Amino acid sequence: MSENAVRRPTIVQVARLAQVSHQTVSRYLRHNGGLKPDTVRRVEAAIEELGYRPNLVARSMRTRRTGRLAVVLPAPALLLPTRLLSAAAAVAHEAGFLMEVVSVEGGPVERSDHAWELISSGQVEGVLSLSSLPGLSDQPRTASSAAFVVVGEYDDELRGIGELADASVVGEIIEHLAGLGHRHFMHVAGPDAWSSARARRQVYTEVIERLGLVSHGVVDGDWSAQCGYEAVRALAEDSPVTAVIAANDPMATGAVRAALDRGWGVPQRLSVSGWDDLELGRFATPSLSSVVVDREEQGRVAMERLIALVRGEPEPDAARRPLNRLVLRESTGPAPVPAP
Amino acid sequence: MSENAVRRPTIVQVARLAQVSHQTVSRYLRHNGGLKPDTVRRVEAAIEELGYRPNLVARSMRTRRTGRLAVVLPAPALLLPTRLLSAAAAVAHEAGFLMEVVSVEGGPVERSDHAWELISSGQVEGVLSLSSLPGLSDQPRTASSAAFVVVGEYDDELRGIGELADASVVGEIIEHLAGLGHRHFMHVAGPDAWSSARARRQVYTEVIERLGLVSHGVVDGDWSAQCGYEAVRALAEDSPVTAVIAANDPMATGAVRAALDRGWGVPQRLSVSGWDDLELGRFATPSLSSVVVDREEQGRVAMERLIALVRGEPEPDAARRPLNRLVLRESTGPAPVPAP
DNA sequence: GGACGGAAAGTGAACGATCACTATTCTTCC
DNA sequence: GGAAGAATAGTGATCGTTCACTTTCCGTCC
Structure with a gap:
């Protein structure tokens, strides 16, 4: 360990050099005003000469x-x-x-x-x-x-601070897909540690049930594309699932790629939706249906x-205006007829 | 503003309650040892009772x-x-x-x-x-x-701390593509504020010149997919450019999409390489040739x-083992013959 | 000329910890 | 029993600021 021989100058040293009291320097620093122009000049010169910078730790201690x-x-x-x-x-x-x-x-x-x-x-x-x-x-x-x-x-x-919006959008996605003829769904969820992941999962379950649709499982994902890939890869060739609701865009991307790799058209055979509207999803092929989240506003x-x-x-x-908005792109479409 | 009537307990109050000196409490806190079991017990009890937590600001001030x-x-x-x-x-x-x-x-x-x-x-x-x-x-x-x-x-x-590796990889990409018959390149760079962006741009220029290839410009990008998209969209239909070196994966993704949108096959008409090996690029279609950067190691x-x-x-x-490694995927391939 | 009052500057005590010493207690051993 | 020495605990100063008060300066007014 090296000893720090040199110590930073303190307010007292500045005061000494400027021939004022430390309190006057403090006043200068806090911009309290009420200082004579000449005093200000002397203090500024002293600060400049010593290269003084206030110790914010000490200040914090005093001011709490x-x-x-x-x-x-x-x-x-x-x-x-x-x-x-x-x-x-x-x-x-x-x-x-x-x-x-x-x-x-x-x-x-x-x-x-x-x-x-x-x-x-x-x-x-x-x-x-x-x-x-x-x-x-x-x-x-x-x-x-x-x-x-x-x-x-x-x-x-x-x-429900802004999460009710969350809920409604998961509902929207499912309702939209149901309207396109989808009946069999799967959800690729995020880790439980994230409250947003828990919320999406919960709403998914609720809405599927409410609409009388069929959920073919909720996969415990970790936000990674890999787990989205594996989730779809794990489906049977004749799986009735035609729509995957992923809790974020990377998992959705993985799901899309897995579908394409096994010759399933997206969205012809499988519709996939993501979440977050990442720009890479926006520019991918097929571009990803997703949820625009106004993260800035959040x-x-x-x-x-x-x-x-x-x-x-x-x-x-x-x-509050709603934070989340569904954006439909190329990765979602009508359910295949006849259903597989 | 609300006045904080309640003040946090201090080491002195703990000491008083435990009937020891503040220094003894301090010793306990710093795990200095040399305390009798009974003393430790009393101190712990006092800390527990008061809900005491050391004030780290004060500690910082003293210890610097x-x-x-x-x-x-x-x-x-x-x-x-x-x-x-x-x-x-x-x-x-x-x-x-x-x-x-x-x-x-x-x-x-x-x-x-x-x-x-x-x-x-x-x-x-x-x-x-x-x-x-x-x-x-x-x-x-x-x-x-x-x-x-x-x-x-x-x-x-x-x-050159780890940036020489950077250099060699940009060189590698270009050399590889040149080996596949590419002669006309374009670079989509990142903002100058980032030193890595500057490095990549500089090496691109150097290597193009060294190998006697042709650069059709360096686009000042902002890391966004959008600017990659626009860079390729701006190319003439008969542009001789057959390879785009993007300084990151989003810009590369944008470039790929722009190419596909105008009917250019990737990599049949245009090869595109990215940087960072984002997982979305790995799972995209076509998957993105990129540079694996060992960010963790970095x-x-x-x-x-x-x-x-x-x-x-x-x-x-x-x-140090090299931090960066070129990974070839679907977005790069042989130059089109005959060249456009 | 003296009382008044506001502006400008100074004084010493916090803030809540640790550090450098000093003091006390407890063993141990002759 | 007593002294040496280790183990344990205590005392007061200190870190660099700001706060609360006090003091000094200086002009004004009756």
């Missing part, structure tokens, strides 16, 4: 504010919700916060613990989670300032809620 | 260590290098650091400034950058502990270097 918000993701997140994160970061930045992305290994409990640790150790002022955080409200909330927002949550207290809304929570302001619950 | 490392990305990063980040995070975590991802808007200068700010304000101990940070070494390095690692850098002092190596730097240890320069 860190200006940091964390986004907690399940790891390994093979598929980062990039657009959501970008939008959320922009909102955070706008409000003067720094957003950081933390991915946590392990199950829901580990994630919960980690999120709680982040908050209660004073490292961040708020946590945005993309997975459910079970048992978090059971924690001893000695710190009153804990601020959590869970995105895409469906089965906890925040039920990220914005979530971050706005979090910031309001952190600041103790009322939640901004503007009327 | 934050245990945080930042990854700085150009924003808007439409395409987060997910696998690299995951691997890097794992290494960081292993070494007891928390890795956070910060995306910075603006140009190279803004990114540089931001990176410097992160370090010099004591918020993080090191910065990993995926874009070059110009002028950073010009900064007054009053703080001796500044630790930066730039990944994929090509034109700064860290020249992330690991970069993070290991950073951590070594932060700790003042010598850099671990184990013999």
Whole structure:
């Protein structure tokens, strides 16, 4: 280990050089005004000469504010919700916060613990989670300032924040396909760790039942194209399944390729729908029917809620336009006649 | 704003409750050992009762260590290098650091400034950058502990860290295609902000010239499929170009689709290669020839270097196996005869 | 000339941990 | 029984800022 002989200059050293008190320098730094032009000049010169930068750790300690918000993701997140994160970061930045992305290994409990640790150790002022955080409200909330927002949550207290839209779109897909003559479905789901995956699976099951259709199973996927591929490959040659509802685009892509590889036309023999409207799906052949998710809006809304929570302001619950919208492309079509 | 009436318990309160000194509690927390079983029990009970969690900000202030490392990305990063980040995070975590991802808007200068700010304000101990940070070494390095690692850098002092491999692979692609009879090429490049994009572009130009081939332009892309699509759509019907080297898979996918849309067979009329070996490209039809980039290894190596730097240890320069490897799939093939 | 008052600047105590010492207790061994 | 030395615990300073108060300066008004 190397010893750091050189120490960063402090506010006191600046003050000494500028021949003022440390408090005056502090005032300058906080832009508090009320300083004589001459004083300002001397302070600025001293800061410049010493190459001084305020120690934000020390400031945080005193003010008890860190200006940091964390986004907690399940790891390994093979598929980062990039657009959501970008939008959320922009909102955070706008409000003067720094957003950081933390991915946590392990199950829901580990994630919960980690999120709680982040908050209660004073490292961040708020946590945005993309997975459910079970048992978090059971924690001893000695710190009153804990601020959590869970995105895409469906089965906890925040039920239906934007997820009802989710539901309706899964319904839409199935209804649309049913209208085209499809009766036998399969669902390739995402991992349970993701609340959005759970929501889609649940709605799939409900709607299939409600419409009196037949589900030929729900495959536990891992968001990867490979598992979509295997799901379709595993179907019998004379399987009655004519429509695959995948919980994301990569799994849908895998399903399409598996169908093509075994000589099944898409959508002539098998219709496949994805989710997320990835651009690669948009430009693929056949292009992928998918669900446009307004990730930007989702990220914005979530971050706005979090910031309001952190600041103790009322939640901004503007009327939300639906976040999700079905887009039909080449990978879905009428059910084959006669049905296989 | 809501006043936080409740204040988090401190080490002193724990000490009081456990009837020991605050230092003893501190010892317990740092696992320093040398505590009597009975003392440990009392401390633990007190911590439990108060719901105490150490304030990491205060600890950081005293120890001057934050245990945080930042990854700085150009924003808007439409395409987060997910696998690299995951691997890097794992290494960081292993070494007891928390890795956070910060995306910075603006140009190279803004990114540089931001990176410097992160370090010099004591918020993080090191910065990993995926874009070059110009002028950073010009900064007054009053703080001796500044630790930066730039990944994929090509034109700064860290020249050729793993990027020579990059070069050789672009060369490989072109040589391979030339061997299949291709003479007329086009390159769809990524944004200059990304050092990897600059590297690929540069090597493309060099190799085309070295082999005496013909380049029909370099398109300034933005990593998006759309721009790949437009690049190929813009070609004349009788364009001599038979091979498109795209700097990533989405742009390659766009190029493929554009070709198919205008009735050009891929690879019969046009060969297209991508970069990154995205799984969607692997499962697309035609599947995409691409470059397998060992992002995990890249992330690991970069993070290991950073951590070594932060700790003042010598850099671990184990013999590196090449990070990049060309994978030929369905989207590349022999040049059409007769050439158009 | 003195009282008043606002602007500008200073003083010392937090914030909540750890560090560097010092003090106490407990063994052990002669 | 007592001294040496290890094991255990305590004391006060310190990290670099901001907060709450106090002080000084300076012009104005009666």
